[in-house]
Amino acid sequence: MSKLFLEMRKDLRHRSTKKHREGALRYFKEEINPYGVRHSDMKELVSKYTPTVKKMGIKRFTPIAERMFEEGWFEEGNLAIKLMEKLKNKFDDDTFKLFDRWVDKYVTNWAHCDGFSAWLVGSLIENKPELAGDVLKWTRSPNRWKRRAAAVSFVVHAKHGRFMDYIFLVSEAMLRDSDDMVQKGVGWLLKESTKSNQKEVVEFIRQRKHKMPRTMLRYAIEKLSPELKRELMKP
Numbered sequence: 386m387s388k389l390f391l392e393m394r395k396d397l398r399h400r401s402t403k404k405h406r407e408g409a410l411r412y413f414k415e416e417i418n419p420y421g422v423r424h425s426d427m428k429e430l431v432s433k434y435t436p437t438v439k440k441m442g443i444k445r446f447t448p449i450a451e452r453m454f455e456e457g458w459f460e461e462g463n464l465a466i467k468l469m470e471k472l473k474n475k476f477d478d479d480t481f482k483l484f485d486r487w488v489d490k491y492v493t494n495w496a497h498c499d500g501f502s503a504w505l506v507g508s509l510i511e512n513k514p515e516l517a518g519d520v521l522k523w524t525r526s527p528n529r530w531k532r533r534a535a536a537v538s539f540v541v542h543a544k545h546g547r548f549m550d551y552i553f554l555v556s557e558a559m560l561r562d563s564d565d566m567v568q569k570g571v572g573w574l575l576k577e578s579t580k581s582n583q584k585e586v587v588e589f590i591r592q593r594k595h596k597m598p599r600t601m602l603r604y605a606i607e608k609l610s611p612e613l614k615r616e617l618m619k620p
Contacts, residue, residue: 389441390449393434397460400426409459415494419459427460431467443475447483454602462491466500480548481509481516488523492530495566502537508550511536517551524612526559532559533570540574546581553589560596572604579608590617 397420406421438446446468453465484506492498510517519592523535535555542548552574578586590597590605594617597605606614 387449387452388438389434389620390452393453393464394458394461395499396430396433396460397422399428401460411492412502413496417459417494418457419422422460427463427467430464432466434468435471438471443469443472443480446472451487459494459496462497463500466497466505470504470508473505473512476505476509476512478513478516481513481519484509485519487535488531489526489528490589492534495530495533496615498533498566499537500532502534503540506534506538507541511542512600514548517548521551521558524555529564532562532564532567536567536570536574540577543574543577544580549582549585550577552578556589557593560601561598563598565600568598568601569604572601574609575605576602576607579605583609587613588618 400422401420402423403421404451406419407422409417409419409421416457417610450465450469453461484501488498488501488506492501506520517539520535520538523531525533526535539548539552539555543552543582556571559567562568562571575586575590587609590602594602602617606617609617
């Protein structure tokens, strides 16, 4: 077990409290195993270890990040995601293969799913736009978190109007998904897309609102005007 891994674990345990552990357990519907570390403390640890991780590089840090996921502690997974994101300029085709495996093997709650998708996979497709089609394939996965990841991976790009063709393809592919976490993910993606392409997104929703689960629809129209909301919510 690496010295860096043990040092990070020691820091997390030192900052854990029973109060925050109990709060995390209440907050998540999914089963998680938290130390109970405050968000502000997590930010401090990211800042502390970023220089070390950047110096190590992606090849040396990746096995440590995987070990952090393997151990099953919630905050270790969070820290792995945030530190891997610091190496995003080095993400390539091999990184996608790694992420494709990680999302199936280690992502088991919405917080890890969203951080992993938005910041790791999202950064990867910014580096390698040709891999967006491979993310689209995740919409067919039996794994609910991989399907949600297919949507959330485009969320950061959506508000800037990037990858709109893929955003519509991903949304269409999961339009009738019965899983509430997937529905919320697609709704969130469409909501962010209204910030850059409102006319096109509203028309997309208008033509499909009778097929969309109500949860997805409510998320998608959240930032629209009251008039548009009323129109799109009509049966």
